[in-house]
Amino acid sequence: MTVSDVRLRSQAAASGRRRPRALGRRIQRPGVYFALPAIVLFAIFFAYPLVSSLWQSLTATSAGVTRFVGLDQYVRLFADPLIGKSLFNAGILLVIQVPLMMALAVGLAYLLNQSWLRFRSGFRVLHFLPAVTTLVAYSVVFRVMLATDGGAINQMIGLVGIAPVDWLNNETWARVALIASITWRWTGYNMVIILAGLQAIPAELYEAARMDGAGRWTIFSKIVIPQLRPVLLFTGITSTIGALQLFDENFILTGGGPSDATLTPVLYLYKVGFRQFDFGYASAIAWLLVALTALIAFVQFRITREKS
Amino acid sequence: MTDTVAARPASTPLSPQPGRPSALSTDDAPNAPWGPRLLRGIRHLPVYLVLAVGSIVSLIPFLWMIIASTHRTSELFGTPLPLLPGGELMENLARLQAETNFGRVMVNSLGLAVAYTVFSSIVSMMAGYGLAKFRFRGRGVVLGLILVTMMIPMQVLLVPLFQMMASLGWIDSYQAVILPFVASAFGIFLMRQSFLDFPDSLIESARIDGANEFRTFYRIVLPVARPQIAALVIYTFMTQWNAFIWPLLMLNTEDKYTVPVALNTMIGLSRIDYSGLMLGSLIATLPLLVLFLIFQRQFIAGLLGGAVKG
Numbered sequence: 001m002t003v004s005d006v007r008l009r010s011q012a013a014a015s016g017r018r019r020p021r022a023l024g025r026r027i028q029r030p031g032v033y034f035a036l037p038a039i040v041l042f043a044i045f046f047a048y049p050l051v052s053s054l055w056q057s058l059t060a061t062s063a064g065v066t067r068f069v070g071l072d073q074y075v076r077l078f079a080d081p082l083i084g085k086s087l088f089n090a091g092i093l094l095v096i097q098v099p100l101m102m103a104l105a106v107g108l109a110y111l112l113n114q115s116w117l118r119f120r121s122g123f124r125v126l127h128f129l130p131a132v133t134t135l136v137a138y139s140v141v142f143r144v145m146l147a148t149d150g151g152a153i154n155q156m157i158g159l160v161g162i163a164p165v166d167w168l169n170n171e172t173w174a175r176v177a178l179i180a181s182i183t184w185r186w187t188g189y190n191m192v193i194i195l196a197g198l199q200a201i202p203a204e205l206y207e208a209a210r211m212d213g214a215g216r217w218t219i220f221s222k223i224v225i226p227q228l229r230p231v232l233l234f235t236g237i238t239s240t241i242g243a244l245q246l247f248d249e250n251f252i253l254t255g256g257g258p259s260d261a262t263l264t265p266v267l268y269l270y271k272v273g274f275r276q277f278d279f280g281y282a283s284a285i286a287w288l289l290v291a292l293t294a295l296i297a298f299v300q301f302r303i304t305r306e307k308s
Numbered sequence: 309m310t311d312t313v314a315a316r317p318a319s320t321p322l323s324p325q326p327g328r329p330s331a332l333s334t335d336d337a338p339n340a341p342w343g344p345r346l347l348r349g350i351r352h353l354p355v356y357l358v359l360a361v362g363s364i365v366s367l368i369p370f371l372w373m374i375i376a377s378t379h380r381t382s383e384l385f386g387t388p389l390p391l392l393p394g395g396e397l398m399e400n401l402a403r404l405q406a407e408t409n410f411g412r413v414m415v416n417s418l419g420l421a422v423a424y425t426v427f428s429s430i431v432s433m434m435a436g437y438g439l440a441k442f443r444f445r446g447r448g449v450v451l452g453l454i455l456v457t458m459m460i461p462m463q464v465l466l467v468p469l470f471q472m473m474a475s476l477g478w479i480d481s482y483q484a485v486i487l488p489f490v491a492s493a494f495g496i497f498l499m500r501q502s503f504l505d506f507p508d509s510l511i512e513s514a515r516i517d518g519a520n521e522f523r524t525f526y527r528i529v530l531p532v533a534r535p536q537i538a539a540l541v542i543y544t545f546m547t548q549w550n551a552f553i554w555p556l557l558m559l560n561t562e563d564k565y566t567v568p569v570a571l572n573t574m575i576g577l578s579r580i581d582y583s584g585l586m587l588g589s590l591i592a593t594l595p596l597l598v599l600f601l602i603f604q605r606q607f608i609a610g611l612l613g614g615a616v617k618g
Contacts, residue, residue, distance in 0.1 A: 030438070030442060030521040031438045031443065031444040032438070032442075032444045033438070034435060034437050034439075034442070034448075034521075034525070035434070035435045035438035035439055035450060036445075036494055037434060037435070037491070038431050039435075041491035042453070042454075042457065042493075043429065045465075045469065045487070045488040045489070045490075045491065046491070047343050048465060048468070048472075049465045049468035049469050049472065050460070050465070050468075052468035052471075053464050053465065053468045056467065077570065107358075108358075108359070108362055110354050111358060111359060114355065116348070116350075117355070123359045123362075123363060126362075126366050126367060127363060128358075128608070129326070129370065129597075129600075130366050130369070131369070132596045133369075133593050133596070134549060134550050134567070134568060134593055134596065135552060135570060135591075136567075136571050136572060136592070137553050137567075137588075138369065138567035138589070138593075139370050139372055140571050140575065140586075141586065141589050142369065142374065144376065144384070144586060145369065145580050147385065149385060149537070150385030150386065150387065151385065152384075152389060155387065168446035173506055184365070184366070184369070188366065192608060196312045210339075212507075214547070224482075227520020232322075241461075244461075245461050247463075248552045248553070249548075250553075251553075251572075252572065252575065260554045266461075266553075269466070273380070273467050273470075274466075274468060274557060279467050279471070282466075282467050283464075283467055283468075286463055286466070286467065287464065288463040289461050289463055289464065290460055290461060293459060293460070293461050294459065297459050
């Protein structure tokens, strides 16, 4: 802003009515400039592909010719056993892995929040460490440790007399291995979020409850958990979406096998899109993912609103 | 989507504030009959035990990475397992280099992550500032769209972006890896939240002093937001360092691979070099580990993506 600008403004101020408009416009324009790079990038690399993907989900390509097929690709989704299987696998993660990890994270955070605890920051760092690993790298490490013949984990359980487990080639054990790996990677991450939530609970609440003679369990279930609700909701939803969109871990650990026991929707999308190059069907799978994610978000929204 | 949690007042993410002991204590027996310290010690023992087991479980894969990358592959599956680092580090490193040109791969990963972080952070900071501190036509729409963007899984974009890059002739290029994701809805949102609290009066007085808008932004606003920017930078760096599916689709030449893509290739070999693979994983983890140990607080704030600030 130059001196003449200032003079203009004072003139505008003198003329009364015009001032707010002139000032308003002056303040407006830079805002657009600041946001412009982001808006342009989003238009090119987000809005356009999104529309393109929606359009392609309504088309099919055969022998190099792409034609409009209406909802045929979506009808295909319902008849495709692999869609069913990948959703079922994601469902297993939702029903077993997410609650298991959440329970562990809440428990550990609760222990770490004890006022008398020593070495707290040490424990916290150690538990958080897995969250620092690169997804592909930790999956590789687990894959090597889970090897059937002489793998580190089979040798460790061998010490207590358990026979070697064929972790990655048996449908059930492959799922167990995947669940264990993801739980290892993400528990500390969620624990830290929950711990922050615990520390935000006002001390008076505990004192009041104690004065009323509440026991440890009552305090935990009647005060801690309800107070943690928004944090638990957040971590729960993030983990749910993470399970739905899982790719790196199962791609590296099992490649989706054995017999598609660890196939997830995104891995299936990858295979359909970039191994079979069936872009139309891959786009339909993508929009199924959008719908499911939106559904989860909607449920979260409803639960949050119910509370307030 | 994270509104309920993100709305908390900002402070350090997880260090228990000094002078404010954790509110929770199971030590509610001030009048224990005898030897209160001993009794307490016994009662606390299980807690330490649980935390110790948890710590060990967290550590084992790290320790195994270190041990495995310093031994021969045959030793990794032999009985008994090696429990201490061995002397094969240099041999493994040489093989890793020969198999995947890993030095080059590391440079690629670092370069891409740094470039992506610089571009994406600048775009996020600018857009966040524009959306927080200015009123302009369409601002509400842009804000709403950014929130929607955060809700839409990026996998939807894979097919059309792949086609776009193919028609641009950008497949197997570095710009194809980073450019599509430079505008990060999440980063913009994070920056907007942190600029919202910045006092308008400071911006206004800089204007009156004759500073232009970009100078005001650069000299007055940014320095104040340094902690949040640190968190953003770490988050952004980590996003690109971890990125797998998109670089996997874009990069075809081994000399252009990033670390995750190179590790994936090693798994696909008919004779897997397990020691080399473990060494590669260790090297891939090291930069993040170092970042974490130095910038613990910002690292966690960045990783949690500002989900919890209080």
